[in-house]
Amino acid sequence: MITQPSRPTYVPAAERYERMAFRRCGASGLQLPLLSLGLWQNFGAVDALHNSRAMVHTAFDLGITHFDLANNYGPPYGSAESTFGQILQDDLRPFRDELIISSKAGYDMWPGPYGIGGSRKYLIASIDQSLKRTGLEYFDIFYSHCPDPSTPMEETMGALDTIVRSGKALYVGISSYSAEQTEYAARVLREMGTPLLIHQPRYNIFDRRLEQEGLLDTLRREKIGAIVFSPLEQGVLTDKYLKGVPADSRAARSEQIYLSENDLQQEKIDKAQQLNDIAQARGQSLAQMALAWVLRDDAVTSAIIGASKVSQIEDSVSALQNLSFSAEELTRIDAIVQAV
Numbered sequence: 495m496i497t498q499p500s501r502p503t504y505v506p507a508a509e510r511y512e513r514m515a516f517r518r519c520g521a522s523g524l525q526l527p528l529l530s531l532g533l534w535q536n537f538g539a540v541d542a543l544h545n546s547r548a549m550v551h552t553a554f555d556l557g558i559t560h561f562d563l564a565n566n567y568g569p570p571y572g573s574a575e576s577t578f579g580q581i582l583q584d585d586l587r588p589f590r591d592e593l594i595i596s597s598k599a600g601y602d603m604w605p606g607p608y609g610i611g612g613s614r615k616y617l618i619a620s621i622d623q624s625l626k627r628t629g630l631e632y633f634d635i636f637y638s639h640c641p642d643p644s645t646p647m648e649e650t651m652g653a654l655d656t657i658v659r660s661g662k663a664l665y666v667g668i669s670s671y672s673a674e675q676t677e678y679a680a681r682v683l684r685e686m687g688t689p690l691l692i693h694q695p696r697y698n699i700f701d702r703r704l705e706q707e708g709l710l711d712t713l714r715r716e717k718i719g720a721i722v723f724s725p726l727e728q729g730v731l732t733d734k735y736l737k738g739v740p741a742d743s744r745a746a747r748s749e750q751i752y753l754s755e756n757d758l759q760q761e762k763i764d765k766a767q768q769l770n771d772i773a774q775a776r777g778q779s780l781a782q783m784a785l786a787w788v789l790r791d792d793a794v795t796s797a798i799i800g801a802s803k804v805s806q807i808e809d810s811v812s813a814l815q816n817l818s819f820s821a822e823e824l825t826r827i828d829a830i831v832q833a834v
Contacts, residue, residue, distance in 0.1 A: 504585035507555035514557025515814060517795045519719030522691055524665065526594065528789055528814055530560035530721060531807070532798040537577045538568035545803070550581050552804045554589070556811045562694075562721075562798050563628070564598040564639055565620050571603055572627055579628035593634070597624045598669060598694075600639030612642030612650035621662050636663035637694060638679075640670045647675070651682040658688050669694035669723075673712040680716045690718055692795070697722035699731060699769065699787050699831060700762070710793055719795040722788050726799070731784035736767055768830045772823060781806075782813035787827065789817050 507513075516525040531553040537546045550561070567574035575597065586593065599620030602610040610616065621636055636657055638650050654666040666688065668679055680690040693713055697704040697720075704710050704722070713720050726732055766780065773783035788797050799810045819827075 504551055506551075506589065510555055510557045512557075513555075513811065514559075517792060519692055519721075519795045520713075521717035522665070522689070522719070524594075524691065524719075526560050526719070526721065526796040527558050528796055529558055529785070529810055530562050530594075530796045530798045531558050532562045532723065532800050533574045533578055534562075534564070534567050535800050536802045537574040538570065539573035539577070540569055541577075543577065543580070546577050547581050547585070548804050549801055549807060550578070551585065552807050554586070554593075556807065558807070558811070559592055560594040560596070560796065562596050562723075563624070564601075564637075565624050566601055566603050572623070575624055575627040579630070583629055595628070595630065595633055596635035596637065596667070597621070597628070597633050598637035598639035599624070600637075600642065600669070612638055612640075612645040612653075614649055614653040614656070617650065617653040618657065621657055625662065632661055633663045635665045635667050635692060637667040637669050637692075638671075641668075641672070641675050647678055648682055651679055652686065655683060655686040655688040665689075665691040667692035667694060667719075667721075670696070673707055673709040676709065676712050676718070677716065680718060690716070692719040692721055694721050694723055694798075696724050697788055697794070698725045698727045699784055699827060700727050700765075702831075710791075714793050720793060721796045721798060722794055723798045725788045725797040726781055726784050728800075730762060730766055731769070732781040733770065733779060735763060736770060736780075765830050765833070769827065772826055772830075776816060776823070778813065778816060779809060781809060782816075785810055785813040786817045787819070789814075790819055 514527045516527055518525050561578060563575050563578060565572060565575065599617050600612060603620060608615050608619065617638065621633070636654070638654060642650060657663045658666055668676065668690065671679060671693065676693055683690045695704050695709060701724070710720065729735065769783070770780040773780045776783055778786065785797055788794055799807065801807045
């Protein structure tokens with residue numbers, strides 16, 4: 495009988511912690527890497543496992559210890575958690591205590607009224623399913639993925655409190671809540687005895703609602719960490735679309751419904767080209783400058799990056815070599831973005 499050769503055992507880079515900087519998350523004792531790897535795209539059942547595995551390995555080798563999931567990441571829903579669970583079991587299980595693994599629930603996951611929202615029923619059922627898919631005993635962070643206006647805040651936060659007290663998560667967070675909702679959620683959790691660790695809002699050079707709506711001020715005041723998603727505007731703040739839409743890009747994928755060629759208006763591309771000129775003068779790629787820009791304020795604990803290939807992760811980590819901006823650079827960036 496012919497036996498297949500076994501896959502080599504993964505050994506992480508010994509210098510991984512020398513390659514990454516960490517920031518304390520709010521008032522907690524938890525530190526997060528400045529960059530975290532999001533598994534929203536390119537880790538589903540439709541994607542090549544060997545590529546997903548290589549990206550996780552590369553991320554950890556570069557000191558990225560935080561991997562961000564949600565119950566409906568894929569496609570299909572749930573498959574990103576299953577993919578990560580397989581990589582964890584095959585390669586990363588000995589290093590579990592070096593990892594921060596998060597997941598979320600809030601958006602639609604299964605049919606019917608109990609498969610969406612912020613009810614106690616949905617959130618607790620969701621984390622149980624997510625733990626099974628990943629093979630984990632607990633998540634480090636579990637989020638309410640979005641506010642649910644039809645469910646009392648006390649119920650949603652009460653479910654998160656129960657999740658911590660039951661040992662299914664060490665910390666809890668919220669995502670895409672307004673400043674007012676965040677303040678209320680933090681107060682409700684505080685009264686229950688479970689602190690709100692972190693908020694996950696959208697933030698990038700083009701999308702500044704985090705600042706404009708007062709959310710960043712609220713997070714500072716409440717001493718809550720911030721981990722921002724879409725820092726690269728789903729690839730628009732990279733050199734990927736500066737000359738059109740590549741055939742292998744996210745915008746060209748038929749199963750991707752969140753970014754299409756119609757979202758890439760010429761006005762935004764023109765602005766990205768101007769921003770790219772500033773980045774080149776800084777000795778950075780546009781993506782590197784965009785990441786540095788969201789991390790310029792230490793109130794932002796970490797930025798979640800997405801990737802479809804190993805080289806993108808390597809490029810992103812190189813951004814950490816220059817996080818400072820001159821007043822002139824910031825003024826020029828603002829002028830480009832605000833131009834009509």
